Amino acid sequence: MTSIRIAAPDDWHVHLRDDDMLSAVAPFTADAFRYALVMPNLVPPITTTAMAQSYRERIIAAAGPNARADFTPLMGLYLNDDLVIDDLLAGVDAGVVFAVKYYPAGATTNSEAGGSSLIGYQAVLEAMAEAAIPLLVHAESTDPDIDIFDREAAFLEAQLAPACDAVPGLTVTVEHISTRAGLEFVAAHEGFAGSITPHHLTCDRSDILANGLRPDLYCKPVINSREERDALAAAAMSGDPSFFIGTDSAPHPLSHKETGRAKAGIFNAPYALEVVAELFHQHDSLDRLEGFLSLNGPRHYGLPVAESTITLTREEPTDPPPEIVTTGDGVDVRIFGADAAALWTIS
Ligand code: DOR
Ligand code: ZN
Numbered sequence: 001m002t003s004i005r006i007a008a009p010d011d012w013h014v015h016l017r018d019d020d021m022l023s024a025v026a027p028f029t030a031d032a033f034r035y036a037l038v039m040p041n042l043v044p045p046i047t048t049t050a051m052a053q054s055y056r057e058r059i060i061a062a063a064g065p066n067a068r069a070d071f072t073p074l075m076g077l078y079l080n081d082d083l084v085i086d087d088l089l090a091g092v093d094a095g096v097v098f099a100v101k102y103y104p105a106g107a108t109t110n111s112e113a114g115g116s117s118l119i120g121y122q123a124v125l126e127a128m129a130e131a132a133i134p135l136l137v138h139a140e141s142t143d144p145d146i147d148i149f150d151r152e153a154a155f156l157e158a159q160l161a162p163a164c165d166a167v168p169g170l171t172v173t174v175e176h177i178s179t180r181a182g183l184e185f186v187a188a189h190e191g192f193a194g195s196i197t198p199h200h201l202t203c204d205r206s207d208i209l210a211n212g213l214r215p216d217l218y219c220k221p222v223i224n225s226r227e228e229r230d231a232l233a234a235a236a237m238s239g240d241p242s243f244f245i246g247t248d249s250a251p252h253p254l255s256h257k258e259t260g261r262a263k264a265g266i267f268n269a270p271y272a273l274e275v276v277a278e279l280f281h282q283h284d285s286l287d288r289l290e291g292f293l294s295l296n297g298p299r300h301y302g303l304p305v306a307e308s309t310i311t312l313t314r315e316e317p318t319d320p321p322p323e324i325v326t327t328g329d330g331v332d333v334r335i336f337g338a339d340a341a342a343l344w345t346i347s
Contacts, residue, residue, distance in 0.1 A: 002314040004286050008070065008306035009273060009293035010035040012195045013136070013175055013246025015109075015265065016059055016073075018042055024327035025251050027064030028269040030071040032346070034306045035297075037074045037136075037246070040101055041110035045078035049091030052077060056096065070308055074098035076136060080113050085127045092133055098301075099134040100124070101175075104155065107140040108220035109250065109264050114138075118163045129169040134301060136173050139182060140221045149205070152221050153181035164189065173300070176200060176248045178221040179228045183235050186242050193300040195246025196236050198275040199266050199336060204229045215262035216334050219250065236276075236292050237285040244297035247272045254324070254332040270325070271337030277312050278340040310346055317342045 011033040016026050029036050038059060040046035046055055052075040059073045077083055077091070079102045091097030102121070103114030115121060118137075128135055141154035156174070164170055174182050177194040186194040199219065204226040208217045217223060235243050249272065250265030257263060268275065273293065280289045289312075298305050321341045324332050 002281065002286070003311060004277075004289060005309050005311045006290035007294040008034040008068065008308045008310055009245065010037075010297050010306070011247050011249070011269070011272070012037045012173070012244055012297045012301075013039065013197075013248050014269065015039045015041065015248070015250040016062075017251060018055070018058065020327045020329040020331070021251055021333075022058060023062045024325055024331075024333070025249070025267065025269060026059055026062040027066065028325075029249065030063035030067035032068075032269065032273055034068060034070045034308070035072050035074050035303070037099065038076060040076045040078040041103065041108075043110055045080065045082075045110070045113045046075070047078050047080060047082040048084070049077075049087050049094065049096050052091060053096045068308070070306060076101040078103070078113065079121055079124065080115060083124060085124055088124070088133070089127065089131055092131060097133075099136050100128060101136040101138070103138045104140060104142050104159070106142045107138055109252075111138070118159045119166060122163075122166060125163060125167040125170060129167050129171075132171060134171045134173060136175050138176075138220075139174050139185075148222055149179075149224055152177075152179045156181055156185045160185070173246075175246060176221060177232060177243075178224050180231045183231060183243075193242045193244065193296075194235075195248075195297075196232050196243055197246060197248040197266075198268050198272045198279075199223060199248075200229065201233050201236055202229070202275055202279055215257045216336065217266065218257070218262045218264055219248065219266045220264040233279060233283070237280060237283055237288050239288050239291055241291065241296045241299055243292065244300065245272070245276060245293050251333045254334055257334065266336050267325075267333050268336040270335050271321070271341035273310075273312065273346060274340040274344040275337040277314070277344055281314060313345050313347075314343050315345065
């Protein structure tokens with residue numbers, strides 16, 4: 001038996017949706033994580049402080065009876081032409097808004113309302129730099145001429161680098177880093193950080209494609225090669241404080257995944273901690289687990305580390321835990337990470 005106690009973890013990137021889906025998935029996040037940095041890609045997107053405030057209340061109402069006492073949603077606003085600088089600044093001042101998320105239009109689920117050029121929002125970015133508001137970036141080119149596995153690098157070079165040069169002092173998180181290009185970009189920029197998902201840490205594209213097509217492993221940015229996966233895992237386990245967990249837990253109805261055109265997104269919130277713990281265990285790196293799950297994120301965002309702790313214990317495999325959760329209106333959603341969850345208990 002192996003057991004480790006760490007400060008309570010945070011999820012620096014999560015999709016909680018709304019309505020019955022929110023009610024079904026929010027308790028998993030609220031049970032496992034202290035802070036949850038909630039993505040604004042609803043339809044319509046969360047672009048104002050008033051929308052963020054009301055969404056935050058719906059999340060807290062959906063968190064359920066087992067929610068951690070310190071569970072706290074942090075709200076992101078969606079960067080597009082509807083975002084008004086004064087409203088953003090007021091929302092941050094009021095403690096309602098925490099960050100701004102940029103989606104390239106068409107890159108992923110519910111990104112249709114996103115931007116076509118990051119630097120096109122220079123005035124917003126300047127206000128954010130001045131007020132130290134974090135910019136969260138979905139770093140993925142939408143250029144159809146660029147191979148899908150090369151689109152992170154292409155976006156960083158063509159969009160994020162020029163924006164960061166034009167607006168010094170931005171606090172940037174490259175979200176769900178999927179390649180070495182993302183790791184290197186963060187390393188090259190003082191004060192930048194990168195979130196990494198449990199699935200990009202533990203899967204490669206052969207897992208999606210080699211033994212029957214796995215729509216449950218389809219997400220954006222797409223899971224890349226074995227080399228990229230290993231580089232991400234090495235960065236996460238290195239102790240480098242620039243990297244921390246963002247689950248990118250993104251539930252979709254099974255009927256939208258196992259169909260002609262699968263939606264991008266992996267629902268991993270229920271077993272995310274177990275998946276990451278098992279990876280670190282397999283690499284004799286459990287001494288670095290707390291940094292990745294619980295210390296590096298708060299440090300980047302200037303927030304206190306949790307006072308509460310959790311204990312993760314690895315024992316003989318139990319019966320496999322559930323792989324499906326069903327919403328109140330009868331929609332099934334597949335859960336990622338059951339194999340790891342059978343090995344670990346968390347209290
Ligand atoms: O795979 C993804 N799903 N990537 C994203 O960036 C969005 C997410 C979603 O909202 O489903
Ligand atoms: Zn996401």
